[in-house]
Every structure is written in structure tokens, then in C-alpha cells.
Amino acid sequence: MIRLxxxxxxxxxxxxPLHVLKELSLTIETGEYVSIMGSSGSGKSTLLNxxxxxxxxxxxxxxxxxxxxxxxxETQAAQYRNAYIGxxxxxxHLLPFKNAIENVALPLYYRGISRKERNVTAMDFLDxxxxxxxxxxxxxxxxxxxxxRLAIARALISEPRIILADEPTGALDTTTSDEVMQVIEAVNxxxxxxxxxxxxxxxxxxxxxxxxxxxxxxxVDG
Amino acid sequence: MFDLDTWQEIVQTMRRNKLRTTxxxxxxxxxxFMLMVMLGFGDALxxxxxxxxxxxxxxxxxxxxxxxxLPYKGFQPGRSIDYNNADAAxxxxxxxxxxxFAPRNQLGGYQDGxxxxxxxxxxxxxxxxxxxxxxxxxxxxxxxGRFLNDLDVxxxxxxxxxxxxxxxxxxxxxxxxxxxxxxINGVSFMVIGSFKSAMPGDRGERQAGTIHIPFSTFQRAxxxxxRVGWFAITGDADASATQVEAHVxxxxxxxxxxxxxxxxxxxxYNSEKDFEKMSNLFWGIRLFVWFVGTATLxxxxxxxxxxxxxxxxxxxxEIGLRxxxxxxxxxxxxxxxxxxxxxxxxxxxxxxxxxxALLQIVSVVIGPDNPSMGQPxxxxxxxFGAGFILLLGGFFSGLLPAQRAxxxxxxxxxxxx
Numbered sequence: 001m002i003r004l005x006x007x008x009x010x011x012x013x014x015x016x017p018l019h020v021l022k023e024l025s026l027t028i029e030t031g032e033y034v035s036i037m038g039s040s041g042s043g044k045s046t047l048l049n050x051x052x053x054x055x056x057x058x059x060x061x062x063x064x065x066x067x068x069x070x071x072x073x074e075t076q077a078a079q080y081r082n083a084y085i086g087x088x089x090x091x092x093h094l095l096p097f098k099n100a101i102e103n104v105a106l107p108l109y110y111r112g113i114s115r116k117e118r119n120v121t122a123m124d125f126l127d128x129x130x131x132x133x134x135x136x137x138x139x140x141x142x143x144x145x146x147x148x149r150l151a152i153a154r155a156l157i158s159e160p161r162i163i164l165a166d167e168p169t170g171a172l173d174t175t176t177s178d179e180v181m182q183v184i185e186a187v188n189x190x191x192x193x194x195x196x197x198x199x200x201x202x203x204x205x206x207x208x209x210x211x212x213x214x215x216x217x218x219x220v221d222g
Numbered sequence: 223m224f225d226l227d228t229w230q231e232i233v234q235t236m237r238r239n240k241l242r243t244t245x246x247x248x249x250x251x252x253x254x255f256m257l258m259v260m261l262g263f264g265d266a267l268x269x270x271x272x273x274x275x276x277x278x279x280x281x282x283x284x285x286x287x288x289x290x291x292l293p294y295k296g297f298q299p300g301r302s303i304d305y306n307n308a309d310a311a312x313x314x315x316x317x318x319x320x321x322x323f324a325p326r327n328q329l330g331g332y333q334d335g336x337x338x339x340x341x342x343x344x345x346x347x348x349x350x351x352x353x354x355x356x357x358x359x360x361x362x363x364x365x366x367g368r369f370l371n372d373l374d375v376x377x378x379x380x381x382x383x384x385x386x387x388x389x390x391x392x393x394x395x396x397x398x399x400x401x402x403x404x405x406i407n408g409v410s411f412m413v414i415g416s417f418k419s420a421m422p423g424d425r426g427e428r429q430a431g432t433i434h435i436p437f438s439t440f441q442r443a444x445x446x447x448x449r450v451g452w453f454a455i456t457g458d459a460d461a462s463a464t465q466v467e468a469h470v471x472x473x474x475x476x477x478x479x480x481x482x483x484x485x486x487x488x489x490x491y492n493s494e495k496d497f498e499k500m501s502n503l504f505w506g507i508r509l510f511v512w513f514v515g516t517a518t519l520x521x522x523x524x525x526x527x528x529x530x531x532x533x534x535x536x537x538x539x540e541i542g543l544r545x546x547x548x549x550x551x552x553x554x555x556x557x558x559x560x561x562x563x564x565x566x567x568x569x570x571x572x573x574x575x576x577x578x579a580l581l582q583i584v585s586v587v588i589g590p591d592n593p594s595m596g597q598p599x600x601x602x603x604x605x606f607g608a609g610f611i612l613l614l615g616g617f618f619s620g621l622l623p624a625q626r627a628x629x630x631x632x633x634x635x636x637x638x639x
Contacts, residue, residue: 049633052546054545054546054632054633054636055631055632055633074545074550074551074628075550075551075552078545078548078549078550078551079548079550081545081546081547081548082547082548083548087546087547089636093539093543093546093636095540095543097234097235097238098234106544106547107547107548109227110544110547110548110549110550110553111548115226115227154547158547158548
């Protein structure tokens with residue numbers, strides 16, 4: 001599903017190039033449940049961005065589902081993201097002025113699906129994360145766990161091959177974290193590849209494969 | 223791009239910041255409002271002033287005699303120039319492009335009153351010896367009877383045409399003056415008509431207090447011999463008043479042995495020049511109005527652009543998220559552009575309608591007969607043309623912010639916590 005070959009990534013920091021990812025190679029098969037760990041500055045966010053086609057890389061190859069992801073136009077990148085990848089963020093990134101069902105339906109909007117159809121599908125996905133009764137609530141009226149479940153429903157609605165979760169439990173307490181992780185695990189059980197970036201060991205321990213980055217290179221894989 | 227969702231998003235964002243949206247819109251509103259109001263009043267002033275000249279021929283030439291200032295052909299400077307019937311005949315014969323030609327005399331001095339009476343009623347009025355053509359040079363509206371005609375002049379008829387002020391003083395309201403006798407400086411004249419001035423204001427009032435009698439009768443009755451006081455002439459459709467004026471002056475200069483460079487011997491006035499001056503003045507006013515109006519509008523548009531920049535900055539995270547969820551650059555650009563255009567459009571057209579409404583109200587208050595001002599109005603084509611250009615302006619004011627929005631890096635946007 002995901003194949004990274006000798007990926008290098010530099011950032012310009014104060015005019016000097018900062019080597020963030022160093023010759024990173026990595027393969028993740030379809031349906032895997034992977035966590036990426038590493039201290040801050042280890043390059044894990046950068047890796048996630050590259051995987052999510054949110055950022056480009058300077059050298060190497062990134063194959064996603066057999067397609068080489070490189071030098072894409074913004075429009076192409078947007079289409080790939082929409083088709084392949086579902087994002088879950090630490091701070092949820094829900095649109096505050098849209099209610100639950102509208103937030104969930106947003107990816108389908110960018111796919112050009114009619115409002116009626118979107119809302120039917122969105123309702124279905126809300127139901128899957130147990131928020132059917134909150135469909136017309138604004139994000140501000142939901143708890144942290146509910147917000148994250150909402151975000152997961154939004155990530156799932158486009159039926160992606162991969163879920164990229166960036167510290168999905170970072171803003172949640174232990175009980176809620178567990179609740180959210182259960183949802184994520186259910187997603188994985190349905191056959192979707194799940195990649196979780198986290199710095200919490202107990203979250204990483206729940207995954208079947210832990211990749212640890214140190215200074216932009218693979219430190220541990222297993 | 224123009225589906226319901228897009229519109230909903232625009233309305234939602236505008237609602238989120240009602241005060242800011244309103245203030246931004248106010249700038250554009252005010253610009254458009256002022257443009258319409260200024261255009262309307264400029265137009266009203268122009269039409270009011272033109273009506274003040276009202277029907278008064280815009281290509282009229284008046285020529286009178288003065289004192290020479292240069293010696294010529296043995297004549298000393300300071301010689302007084304007077305015209306006579308031979309001059310009138312020569313001008314009419316030699317000058318091309320004359321449409322109406324009226325040598326005139328006035329009883330007493332210029333704008334001097336005379337003793338006019340009918341029975342016990344008397345009044346002081348201006349008495350003029352005139353040709354039939356005069357009614358076309360200073361238009362009037364006949365109320366009773368008719369104006370002078372050629373036979374009156376040929377036969378030295380002792381007839382008079384009186385203005386309505388004269389009528390009011392000498393006659394009872396509703397009385398038919400035609401056929402009645404009046405005396406001017408003791409000489410009896412029969413009234414053959416009365417008229418109302420077609421001009422508003424002072425000039426109209428003065429005209430209404432005038433009595434016209436045949437030019438030939440005037441010379442004979444008041445002992446003017448063959449003297450001609452001055453000439454009133456209009457150029458025909460092909461000749462400019464300025465050309466006619468120059469030609470008449472040349473003929474008279476020649477006949478009276480006036481030095482070609484003497485600017486004093488012959489006095490003349492040409493309404494075409496005044497008219498041109500006034501046209502230029504109003505052209506200038508219009509230019510000024512457009513300049514101020516568009517500058518005000520431009521300021522409003524810069525405001526829109528600024529606010530959109532702020533909106534884009536505020537929504538950085540949101541735009542980043544949308545990109546992550548599959549929003550194409552085009553959809554982001556169109557959202558910003560559309561919002562700028564819609565904001566400008568609503569504000570601008572409200573200003574336009576508001577301005578036009580105010581003009582309409584003023585129109586009604588002023589009424590159609592105000593002497594100094596016409597009813598303000600703006601050509602609808604101009605108004606909606608301005609509105610359309612404004613929409614374009616709104617679109618352009620969104621370009622820079624849209625560019626900013628598209629350049630937002632999803633990564634940075636989502637990380638900016």
C-alpha cells in the first residue's frame with residue numbers, strides 16, 4: 001500500500017537547510033495497524049505530512065497504492081487526498097460553524113456529490129461512530145471524545161484506503177482515549193490501513209507495528 | 223461553483239462577523255451612494271442652468287456701437303459709432319449664414335422705463351422697436367393675439383405686443399387686450415397680442431415687462447430717424463455664431479471706417495461662447511464628480527481587499543483543513559473571490575439604489591419647475607454600468623486575498639495551533 005524509498009526532506013530554517021528526513025525507507029502493507037513514535041523533532045510529523053500528500057519531499061520515491069506520488073499539481077494532490085486518505089488530527093479541526101452532519105459530509109462536497117446524497121451517507125457514518133443523535137449539533141456542543149469520533153467519521157466517509165491519525169488522543173483523557181482508539185481499531189478491522197502518530201507508549205502498544213524515528217531516520221521497526 | 227452550498231458558506235462567513243462585514247460594506251455603499259448623488263446633482267445643476275438660459279438661442283449674436291479707440295482714415299479715436307437702416311440692409315445682404323435678423327431700438331436708455339398708460343392705469347415698461355424675427359431669438363409664448371409681422375413693419379402700423387406683466391398692470395384679469403389702445407409716451411398704439419416669457423428667472427421677468435412695437439413705427443413715432451440701436455442675429459444651422467459675429471463686425475467696420483485692430487468701436491456679445499464656456503464648466507464638474515466618486519469607491523474596494531486578507535488569515539486553519547479533505551485550489555480561490563464580489567455587489571447595489579432613491583425623493587421635493595435646479599436624476603445605463611464595473615472591482619479586490627489563500631500550506635495551516 002505504502003512504499004517509501006530513500007526519502008529525504010529538508011526545511012529551510014533561518015536560511016540554513018535542516019535535514020528532517022534522512023534516506024528513510026519504509027513499506028506498509030494494506031490493512032496494517034502501525035504507529036509512528038519519536039520525540040519531538042524526530043521527523044514524525046513531517047513523515048505524516050508526506051504520507052498524507054500534504055507536503056512534498058526532496059528526493060526518493062513515494063508509492064501510494066502503486067502510484068508514484070511526486071511533483072503533483074495542487075489539484076491532483078487534492079484529488080488523491082480526497083480519494084485515498086482520511087485524516088484525524090489531535091485538535092480535531094472541525095469547522096465550528098457547521099453542524100456534525102455537515103462536517104462529516106465535507107469530503108463528499110469536494111467530490112461533487114449532491115447535498116441529499118451526502119447527508120444520507122454522512123448520517124450513516126455518524127451512526128457508525130455512535131453520534132447519530134448529535135447530527136445537528138455544532139462541534140462546540142460536543143465533548144472531546146465526540147468531536148474526535150466526529151472527525152473519524154469525516155475521515156471515513158470518503159472511503160479511504162488509509163487513515164492517518166496525528167496524535168488522535170493527544171487532547172483526550174484516558175477513558176475517552178480508549179473509546180476513540182476502539183473506534184480506530186474497528187476501522188482497521190474493516191480492512192483499512194491505519195497509521196497513528198503518537199508519543200504515548202500505551203497508544204502505540206495497541207498497534208501491531210511500532211516504527212520509531214530518531215533524528216529523521218528509522219530507529220526501531222517492529 | 224454556484225451551488226447552494228457555496229452560497230451558504232458565503233452567508234455563514236459574513237454572518238460570523240456582522241460588524242466587520244457591515245463596516246466594510248459601508249465603505250463601498252458610501253462610495254456608490256455618493257457617486258449616484260453627485261452625478262444626480264451635477265446633472266440637476268446643469269439642466270437647471272441650461273433651462274435658465276431657457277430657450278434663449280444659444281447661437282445668438284448681439285452687436286452694438288461704442289466709441290473707437292484707434293485713429294483710422296483721418297478719424298480721431300473716441301468717435302461714437304451709431305448704426306442706421308443702411309447698415310442693417312448691408313449686414314443682411316452681405317453676411318452669409320444668418321437665420322434670424324433683427325435690428326432693434328429701445329426707447330430711452332438701456333433698460334430704462336417709460337411711461338405707458340391705458341386710461342387711468344399707468345406703468346413703467348421697456349419699449350422696444352422690433353422686427354418679427356425677434357420672437358425666435360428671444361422665444362415667447364403668445365397668450366392673446368399674435369406677434370408683430372412683416373406687414374406691421376412695412377406699413378408702420380401703430381400696434382403693440384405686450385408682455386404679461388404689462389398686461390397685468392394695464393388690463394383686468396381675463397380681459398382680452400387685443401384691439402385695445404394703450405399710450406406710450408403719449409402716442410397711441412393698438413394692442414395686437416400679449417405673451418408670456420419662455421425664460422425663467424430675472425430674464426423672463428424683464429421680458430414679461432416689455433412692449434414690442436414695429437421697428438419702422440418706432441423710428442417714426444419716437445423720432446429716431448433711421449437710427450438702429452443694435453442688432454440681434456442668430457446663425458443658421460450651418461454657421462456658427464462666432465463666424466457670423468466676425469462677419470457682421472467686418473461689414474460694419476468697413477462701413478464705419480473703423481481700424482481693423484480696434485477692439486472698441488463695435489461691441490458685440492455672442493451667446494455661443496458663453497454656452498461653450500458653460501458646457502466646459504459642466505464637463506469639468508462631471509469629470510470631478512466621476513473622479514471623486516470613483517476614488518471613494520476605490521477606497522471602499524481597498525477596504526474589501528483588506529478585510530478579505532484578514533478573513534483569509536483568520537481562516538488559515540480552515541482553508542488548510544479543506545485542502546486536506548480534498549478542496550482544490552480552484553474551490554478555495556472561488557470561495558474568496560465570490561465572497562469579495564458578493565460583499566461588494568450587495569453593498570454597491572444598495573448604495574446605487576439608495577442614491578437613486580434619494581435623488582427621487584429630492585426630485586419630488588424640488589418639483590419640475592424649480593427655477594435654479596432641474597430634477598436630479600442619473601441615467602440608468604450609467605448607473606448600472608457603474609454597478610457592473612464595481613462588481614468587476616470587487617472581483618479584483620478579491621484576487622490578492624485569494625492568491626494568499628491558495629498559497630497557504632496545508633501542513634503549516636493545520637499545525638498552527
